[in-house]
Amino acid sequence: MTIKRVLFLLLALFPIAGFADDAVLAELLARIRQTGQAQFSYEETRILELAAEPWHGQGVMLSAADGSLVKLQLQPTRVIMAITDQRMLYWDPQQNQRHNAALDSAGPAGEQIKVFRTILQGRADELQTSYDISAEKQGKQWTLRMTPKPELTADALPAIEIAGDDKDEQRRILIKQADGESTEYRMQKASEAQQQEYSLQRLLLEASGE
């Protein structure tokens, strides 16, 4: 579930560069809506309650203007996770596990993803009803913190932190669950050569098993 939230955040908030007030946030959300096709390489670190040590993975993320999103994990094993067309797809060839579920019926995970969809669609009003948003800038580094509003803690929304620098080359996104689990992404824009390697449509088809 954490992965999905992160996927949206990565794309939704990647361009954010040190704005803290509502007016700047609105401007950023307007820019997010215009986000077209994009590709990133990422490194992921997850801290799970039942794991003895942090888990590491890496791969690429691809997004399309229609809101489709694919996370292709390449290490340690190949796993595809995607969100398209109001559905969540998952394909782990090694475990032979495939899931295909409607976002709205995916329980807490689906509920959380709706938050990111809201971000993608730039509906600042809805976002600000769930989160307190604050920004901090120290030199070239900036951090955007999204904290669930205290009255919404029963919904177990994660706290989200996005950090970057002025050059917009690298971003760090940290998602902290209410139960103590966390996921950190370090992302970098893919080069032109890397972008030719993967097709979002082909990966979606592979994930759906078609």
Add this chain to the structure above:
Amino acid sequence: MSFVWRKRWFVLLFPLLLAITFWQIKVETDLNAFFTATDDEDSRLLAGLLKSGELSRRYLLVVEKTEPAPAAGTSAGDTSISVAALSARLVTQLAKLDDVEQVWPADQPPRDWVDAVASYAPYHPRLFSLNPETDAPELFDPSQLAAKADGLKQALLSPQGSFVKAIAKQDPLLLSLNGFKALQSQFQQQAKLGSGGALILQSRPAALDSEAQTRLQAAIHANFDSLNAEAGGVFKLSMAGVPVFSVAAQSEISQDVTLVSVVSSLAVALVFLFLFHSFSALHWVMMVQGASFVLGTLATALVFPQVHSLTLALGASLIGISSDYPIHVMVHCAKHRNTPLSAVRLLWPSLLMGGLTTVIGYGALGFTGFPGFEQIAVFALASIIASLGLTRWVLPALLTNSSLHSAHLPGIAAWVDFCGKHRKILLGLFAVGVVLAGLCLPQIRWMDDMQKLAVDMDLLKQQDAAVRSHFSSIEPGRFVLIQADDWETALQRSEAAERRLQSLKQAGVVSEYHGLFPWLVSAQLQAENAKFYQGVTTPAFQQAWQAGLAKAGLSVEKLGNLLPAAPEPLLPENVMASSVRHILSGQIVTGQTGVMLSLWLGEHDPDKLIAGLAGLEGTRYFSQKDQLDHLASKYRDRSLVMLGIGIGVMALFIWLQQRDMRKVLLTLLPSLASVLFIFATWALMGEEVSFLHVIGLLLSVSLCVDYGIFFIENRGKDADVTYHAIASSTLTTIASFGALGLGKTPTLPILALSVSLGVTLGFLLCPLLIQKPTNK
């Protein structure tokens, strides 16, 4: 009491009676309640399943994209939206409706099912397998523990991570999920079938609560239409399920009831006007019939909790029958220039006997086992008694100032004369006819398919099949039924049946089945599972598991301790007290005694399935259709018996009055002969004869016997007048019963045909078989 006061009381009491009836009556439109007997366990089971079964309350909805796109100008919304996206929006909208218990995409379980599965984790040592002896070696293979630990890690990292985590904390080997693999595969199969547009909606109201279901269907369509308009109108919604049929049937029946009531009343009124040329008399007689109808309805409403709308429709036809009594009085009045009072006094013994035989006919109807006809019997009893009483004591007061002119019916006297003149030849022909008819009887084709009596809904059936093609098929009407005196025995039997079904599935006899394991597990199987679990989870096994966890990078501290089985089994009573009750409510059938469980079946070969289940105690294949067909045959046998008994009782009463066996036989002969000829005609035409045909003939006998009584007794001492009165009665009976023929519910035309044919033939045979009485 003076005539003036009788009239005043009648005019005062009639509206009061009407008001009380409206206040008291609860009309039911549930066809099932009308047709399905509840006098044995299987019938009760069938009735219960149809009425409130979980599957019966389910709608299957399919959202599809239409091709081509709608015409220009009609589409203003976002046409890029997909089927899955629109379906997801529709689910959100429909879930808010009060009449919706739950709605979910067909390819994934509802949220509370997932929560319920997680609640079984603490019991994993007791329910990990239906066949622990076979499955345990693989499930507890020490060499596979490292791979299992790795699989657990991947599951924790997957989208199901939070669900798996909740289970793994109590059941690190995820043993409890092993039993639910079949459930998972059901949804995976469904996912392969569709594009996300298949939805399941469970309604709160019962399937046959057509008022609530009509409201719900309108709300479903309204929500869809609004979303579809936003999406540019490129989608269509199809619906299937028992409630769809029940609403359609209810609509057809409502139309039938209105049509039959109106046409029947109009036809009787027109015949009456034609016969007597008096609006005043029509007005009073209609009020008498109206009062009889209201009294019949009130009596039915007092005896039964609800009055079926079909009772009212068939009851409306009684207007024609119970108007016989006033008609006889009025014909004699008009022809002999008598006062209504003297005419009614003169005819009273015949009217009473005629009414009695009609009541006997309807009473016999009540004993055919058909629940709806029990109501009709009570209705008829009350309304015929009311009609007789009102004819005797009130009608003369009402008709005081009415001028009556009885129409001369052409051909009536001629037919009586013709029969008299050619009696020998006609009787010879009749005798030959009787012999030939008797020879035809063995060719009668009995209708064994009760479905043929249901409202014809071919179009709806085609739509139903089209919608169901989007869903993995579980047949709502056929299942394996397990019966036992107690839960433990029932569950042991259910588990034995599931093991057989597993083999039958592998052999291709059944495509899929929905069992009860591991939602409900017998104490015996729980003990067996626990014994295997305790046997294999040795310290060495635990060490191997911990090593696997460590290798996978998982917490040995949190997952390495394999807990022993709980000392107490998971009791079915406790399961049924939890939310699992809702999941299984369609499979736990409440019988009068003991426990009944049903295992749902997908497509299957009934014969091979029955053979495959042979030898299992308390386990049998149940088919709603077979059960209905069995009922059809049972009703037929009973209706034939009741036809015989009805005729016997009528004969007894006529004998008690006449004390002359020849007269008894002569009275009965026209009606019996008409029954014989009608059966023979049906046999020759190849008509499939159902119990309804027989019931129709039973009614016609009870009516025709009246004609025999009137004709033989000839109390007006004028055979022509008596036969005119009988002809008038026949006309009104045909007018009222003929109206039933306009109904689309097959029950009504069958009754219309049987009764109309019976009374017409009986009427024609009267002067032939009964020598014209002399005018004294």
